[in-house]
Amino acid sequence: MGLSSMGGAATAGDVAVTAPFTSAISEFVSGLRFEQIPAEVVERIQLLILDALGCGLFGSRLPWAKILHDTLGRLDTTASVEVWGSEMRLSAPNAALVNGTQVQGFELDDVHRQGILHVGAVSLPPLLAVCALQPGMPGSRFLTSAVAGYEIGPRVGMCMGQEHITQGWHPGATVGVFSAASAASAALGLSAEQTVHALGIAGTQACGLMAAQYGAMVKRMHAGRSAQSGLYAALLAQAGFTGIRDVFESRYGGFCTTFSASQDKFELSALSAGLGDTFETMRISLKFYSCVASSHTSLDAIRILQARHPFTAAEVERVTVRGSRATADHVGWPYRPEGLTSAQLNLPFCIATLLLEGDVFVKQFDDAAVADPGRIALAGRVLVVEDPSITAKGPAHRHEIELEVILADGTRLAGRVVSPRGSESNFATEAQVVDKFHVLADDVLGRERAVRLREAVLGLADLADVTPLLRLLRRAP
Numbered sequence: 001m002g003l004s005s006m007g008g009a010a011t012a013g014d015v016a017v018t019a020p021f022t023s024a025i026s027e028f029v030s031g032l033r034f035e036q037i038p039a040e041v042v043e044r045i046q047l048l049i050l051d052a053l054g055c056g057l058f059g060s061r062l063p064w065a066k067i068l069h070d071t072l073g074r075l076d077t078t079a080s081v082e083v084w085g086s087e088m089r090l091s092a093p094n095a096a097l098v099n100g101t102q103v104q105g106f107e108l109d110d111v112h113r114q115g116i117l118h119v120g121a122v123s124l125p126p127l128l129a130v131c132a133l134q135p136g137m138p139g140s141r142f143l144t145s146a147v148a149g150y151e152i153g154p155r156v157g158m159c160m161g162q163e164h165i166t167q168g169w170h171p172g173a174t175v176g177v178f179s180a181a182s183a184a185s186a187a188l189g190l191s192a193e194q195t196v197h198a199l200g201i202a203g204t205q206a207c208g209l210m211a212a213q214y215g216a217m218v219k220r221m222h223a224g225r226s227a228q229s230g231l232y233a234a235l236l237a238q239a240g241f242t243g244i245r246d247v248f249e250s251r252y253g254g255f256c257t258t259f260s261a262s263q264d265k266f267e268l269s270a271l272s273a274g275l276g277d278t279f280e281t282m283r284i285s286l287k288f289y290s291c292v293a294s295s296h297t298s299l300d301a302i303r304i305l306q307a308r309h310p311f312t313a314a315e316v317e318r319v320t321v322r323g324s325r326a327t328a329d330h331v332g333w334p335y336r337p338e339g340l341t342s343a344q345l346n347l348p349f350c351i352a353t354l355l356l357e358g359d360v361f362v363k364q365f366d367d368a369a370v371a372d373p374g375r376i377a378l379a380g381r382v383l384v385v386e387d388p389s390i391t392a393k394g395p396a397h398r399h400e401i402e403l404e405v406i407l408a409d410g411t412r413l414a415g416r417v418v419s420p421r422g423s424e425s426n427f428a429t430e431a432q433v434v435d436k437f438h439v440l441a442d443d444v445l446g447r448e449r450a451v452r453l454r455e456a457v458l459g460l461a462d463l464a465d466v467t468p469l470l471r472l473l474r475r476a477p
Contacts, residue, residue: 019196019246023273025155026195029148029182032276034140034461037147038059041279042461045146050112050457051286052103052120053084053473054437057444059105060363064217068098068224082195083134083446084473092129092235092305093228096180099125100227104172105220106362107344108440110291112284113423114395115157115175116165116326119284121223122176123149123183126231128473130187131466138186139463147281149183154273154280158270159248160259162326162395165210169259173208180230184203186210186237197240203255208450213292213330213345215338286433287446289360291344294331294399297323298347300409301403313378314357315407321347322387323401329426332384337371346383349375425433449476 027149051256059065060083060409063372069086072085072094081095084102089095103109103121110120117208127145131137157164157175165171185195190321196423212219237243247255248271256266298321305311321332331347343365357364369375390400397418405413419425428436434454441450456463463469 001055004472009196019249021271022196022246023192023200023267024275025152025182026192026199028272028275029152029186029195029227030190030192032148032186035146036239036276037144038279044145044284044427045150046458046460047170047279047428047430048120048150048281048284048286049124049146049460050437050454051433052124053453053457054440055109055120056099056124057085057473058101058157058406058440059102059220060146060444062105065098065102065105065216068101068221072098081129082470082474083316085475086476087477092133093231095132096129096231096464097221097224097228099128099224102222104223106365107291107363108287110284112154112157112168112280113216113293113399113419114283115154115280116162116171116395117153117157117175117179117400117461118172118223119150119153119179122153122172122179122226125224125227126180126184126234127187127223128470129231130184130234132470133169135467137466139345139460139466141187142463142466143460145183145186148163148186149278150281150284151275151279152182153179154283155271155273155275156248156255158395159256159266159268160323161266162398163265164259165457166326166329168210169220169263170208170210170212170219174206175222176226177202177206177229178234182226182230183232183239184234187303188234189256190234190238190295190412194237197241197243198230198233198237199237200245200247200453201241202230202243202249204244205229205233206255206259210330212221212334213275214333214336215342216343217339217341219341219345285420285424286428287438288422288428288432288436289350289443290362291350293420293453294323294327295347295350296422297399297401297417300401301401301415301421302351302354302405304417305405305415309411310415311353311405311407311411311413315409316355316378316381316405317408318347318406319351319382320404321351321382321384322403323384323390324393324398325386325388325391326398327401328384328386335376335379337376340365340367340370343370343399346379347384348379350375351382352378361462444475445472446476
């Protein structure tokens with residue numbers, strides 16, 4: 001792992017030598033063409049886009065989104081880019097901020113598990129902002145730009161490894177800027193040289209603290225800030241503004257060294273390994289629970305055990321979840337009723353919700369749920385601990401768990417789940433993605449408008465101009 005022999009600041013003539021990984025990413029982003037993208041990747045990313053837009057539309061009605069609407073609406077009168085699910089328009093950077101926040105607004109959106117990144121929330125808002133600024137983009141170019149964003153962010157996450165989140169950084173706010181900058185750079189048609197600067201501008205804007213998970217609304221905004229920062233980065237690079245040329249390789253103050261506080265706790269080769277041949281887009285998972293991804297395997301395990309041996313919440317004496325260190329640190333803390341964020345990011349509370357309510361989706365979380373005495377009491381009977389043998393398996397098994405339920409009559413039930421439904425190894429069908437989209441979007445847009453949007457997204461490859469799609473994202477007056 002680590003830096004090999006790279007160092008120092010590069011000049012225009014030697015950037016490919018002194019910053020080979022930054023250079024490889026930039027060349028991929030600027031050089032990617034629709035014809036190079038396998039058909040299965042095109043099909044998959046259309047489903048991923050549909051899912052992200054549904055999440056963003058649902059998020060438009062949430063309290064944190066409303067505060068952003070009201071605050072930015074008073075400060076920003078540019079009115080050039082749509083705020084999804086509303087009648088508002090804001091400047092491109094502020095629209096990216098709000099739309100990214102909405103996509104990540106209720107723990108419903110996609111996740112690349114190995115890269116620990118919600119990719120759509122950081123990639124699509126800046127891309128759609130570029131489409132509004134430069135009307136007439138064909139669907140094939142839109143999809144190509146989306147793939148650029150969906151490919152790069154996860155690779156940066158894999159480079160940093162799971163220690164990045166266990167150290168307290170939130171990857172959506174740190175790693176996410178690179179997805180955002182890549183998607184926007186590709187959409188703007190930046191050269192490889194300009195993209196180097198876009199990545200360098202994006203990387204120096206990266207920041208986000210995982211303590212936000214304990215109840216703060218700002219956790220929802222981390223993706224929005226990444227989307228905004230990536231858009232700024234690409235637009236500034238287009239205008240000739242320069243950034244850190246060796247943003248990944250620099251020994252002092254580079255992204256990898258600084259955010260790992262080391263010279264070797266990262267893997268630079270992950271940035272470009274298989275780039276253009278192996279598509280990380282195919283490893284992005286979808287969520288069918290409205291909670292943090294680290295909890296999904298445990299919830300699936302409860303369902304499986306109940307199917308084998310039916311039991312109710314009242315019969316549960318104790319639940320023990322054994323998982324990776326990242327799972328224990330991220331979601332295994334003692335629950336405190338400090339808002340919906342803390343409820344959705346706490347595994348014991350989510351297990352209690354499933355046992356008492358029968359599901360963990362949007363209808364199970366409201367303000368009253370946060371302090372529900374029954375859920376809190378049951379959550380107190382759930383213990384989450386690290387299993388070093390799972391941690392040792394590495395990031396690919398970060399969500400693997402072994403779950404044990406002890407019932408009041410002494411019955412012991414146990415099961416192991418490696419990856420949840422919706423994951424890359426158990427990906428959803430088109431029908432499942434469409435059903436989820438309509439649950440999230442119909443109340444915001446109306447059924448007829450939501451159907452038109454769905455058809456436009458699933459037909460993006462053949463769309464001559466994505467501008468009508470942007471209009472469909474607005475709530476009808």
